[in-house]
Amino acid sequence: MIYADSYLYMPDLNTPRLCLRKLTMHDAPDIYHYSRDTEVARHVLWEAHRSISDSRAYLRYMLRRYRNHEPASWGIEYKQTGEIIGTIGFMWIQSDNSAAEVGYSLSRDYWNQGIMTEALQAVIAHGFGSMNLNRIEAQHETTNPASGAVMRKCGMQKEGTLRQRLYNKGRYVDVDLYAILRRDYTPQARRGQ
Numbered sequence: 001m002i003y004a005d006s007y008l009y010m011p012d013l014n015t016p017r018l019c020l021r022k023l024t025m026h027d028a029p030d031i032y033h034y035s036r037d038t039e040v041a042r043h044v045l046w047e048a049h050r051s052i053s054d055s056r057a058y059l060r061y062m063l064r065r066y067r068n069h070e071p072a073s074w075g076i077e078y079k080q081t082g083e084i085i086g087t088i089g090f091m092w093i094q095s096d097n098s099a100a101e102v103g104y105s106l107s108r109d110y111w112n113q114g115i116m117t118e119a120l121q122a123v124i125a126h127g128f129g130s131m132n133l134n135r136i137e138a139q140h141e142t143t144n145p146a147s148g149a150v151m152r153k154c155g156m157q158k159e160g161t162l163r164q165r166l167y168n169k170g171r172y173v174d175v176d177l178y179a180i181l182r183r184d185y186t187p188q189a190r191r192g193q
């Protein structure tokens with residue numbers, strides 16, 4: 001079982017380059033800076049933000065989820081600049097099955113520097129540690145192989161392709177489902193090997 005209330009608690013998660021922390025309304029300009037990019041939005045279920053009002057609406061939605069103790073995302077703060085450069089968090093959590101799904105997105109300025117691998121490793125450590133999860137899932141469109149690379153680098157295994165699993169931006173898309181189990185969470189997986 002998941003520890004009572006433990007998944008409602010979202011502490012700051014620190015890594016060498018990042019601080020994963022709860023978002024605030026002050027983060028709207030940073031969120032807008034990267035969420036307006038249609039390349040960032042291409043493989044996620046939200047639309048690229050058309051104005052900073054969209055970013056503020058997203059932040060209000062996330063703050064409401066924090067308040068209601070619903071699964072939510074951390075902002076990914078790049079320590080060197082203090083800027084929010086992405087988000088990562090749980091899409092759903094099933095306490096009966098001790099399972100959860102992670103989702104994430106990152107500013108294009110920071111792609112291919114190992115940032116999301118660093119963030120996902122921290123969230124997985126929190127999931128198996130404080131939250132006492134048994135299974136953590138993630139899924140990506142088959143046309144988004146960089147996301148699959150992140151999952152594999154964090155020790156997740158591909159379990160299959162779900163055909164036309166999602167309707168995204170006018171088309172049905174195939175997704176690859178990945179998961180890591182508590183029993184797979186070896187020291188090598190922790191180090192991303």
Ligand SMILES: CC(C)(COP(=O)(O)OP(=O)(O)OC[C@H]1O[C@@H](n2cnc3c(N)ncnc32)[C@H](O)[C@@H]1OP(=O)(O)O)[C@@H](O)C(=O)NCCC(=O)NCCS
Pocket residue numbers: 039040041043044104105106107110111112113114115116117118139140141144145146147149150
């Ligand atoms: C997918 C995403 C999270 C990756 O984050 P990132 O910080 O760039 O990831 P990392 O640098 O940790 O790792 C990226 C890996 O993908 C690989 N990669 C990049 N582009 C690739 C491509 N077109 N095909 C195959 N692999 C690719 C990189 O080589 C790297 O692997 P390596 O370290 O083994 O060389 C980021 O691109 C993103 O946020 N995209 C937009 C939103 C999104 O797609 N979210 C995920 C939805 S499932």
